[in-house]
Amino acid sequence: MRTGSTARRLMAASLSLLLASCGTTRYSGPSPMDAHELSSSVLVIKDVWGAGVTHSWEPMSSFDLSRYPSRAIDSSLAGRTVRVAWTRNCEDERDACVEMCMKSLTGPDWSHASKGSRFKICDGRCRPAYIDCCRLREQAEVRNFPVVDDAVDWLKQHRKEVLVGTVVAIAGVAFVVIVVGTGGAALILAPAVLLVSSDVSSELPPMAVKP
């Protein structure tokens, strides 16, 4: 349900971008100042040879998505979006790992072991898998950054791990990763807020809907 609606919103976002791409002037302005400005801007992060990772905020109205191969907007989008759904429980996996390990450390060889030492060994053995699970979970979680600069820094740092469809909340505005690693851009994020209007009618109470 949630996935379907996200996919629909992404689809709508992409269409809006395509429609908005008629303008030809290019503009790389400073960071947007408020939520209104944010929600009509696109964030582009690039790997530039010799200059490291750069970013720019571009107004929706002049953004030309057609310059980027639009793999992200084709019909496989829904499939890609599913990949960010997180279903693992790292804590349960860790408990199961320790339990299995404890069972393997039984028998006469272990009868001399001091109290708690088997648990320590198993805890240590299961630790790397747990940390790995936590790391992946954090990547899949909806990221929330109250400060714009923190979001940009995090996205630059994790540009190679972020998946299409990942939602990042920047200063209260939800952004969706729509392009990853194509056409010279490492990442492109578009605000999801614009798209709410496309399926808002189903969420409004009946009395608010005007004929």
Next chain:
Amino acid sequence: MARDALLFIEVTGQRYRFEDFRKSPGTGVPPRAEGFASLRERLNKTAEFFTQLRDEPESAAERELIQVILDALHFISSTDQYSAFGEYVAHVEAGGPPYVVAAFATKEEAEAWLKQLPQPPDSANILIANRYHDVVHDLKAHVLRLPRSRALAYYLAELKKEQPPSAVASFRSLEEATAWLQSQSEPASWAWVLIAGEFYLAAYYRNIHHRALYPLSMSKGYDEKSKETPRQ
């Protein structure tokens, strides 16, 4: 003593501090003269033994491992942790429950404590509302979590087998037992008690002056099912 020294560093969450120490020894506090004479003697004797062992030609292959043990002993003495180490050794030798470095009433309190630490501990146990949790802190993966720990359940299962419950005191209610435990100035690190006909472990963590009561039923399902040769 060598194993205790290494475990002490681990259970008190000082893994990263110890790693830093190994990179630049001599940064610690110089050892103080007062107290803990016999423990220091034991530490020194252990260090002497391992220094000899390290310098024997036949232990070339193990030299690096022996050096870790020597560094651990040196770490404890040069960071002036005799008192904490002594408490830890006493707790372990008495067969007390898994060591904890702090106890909190709520998860929020525990998180607030973690946040104000310059270097959060790693792989130390803490209690949140008397439930065991791990501090999992991985610098490389930027992971800092407080997952629940099953350490106590496994401990209770082992203890039940080694020291079959025989209560030192019996109470009608949990409140009564709690009052009894609180009234003692220096309880044993662990003791079996009966509360309303059920066995509980009365635990005392001397290092943080914390007392707790754990029902033995927590160990249910954590008993070792030995399929191999039965033990005596």
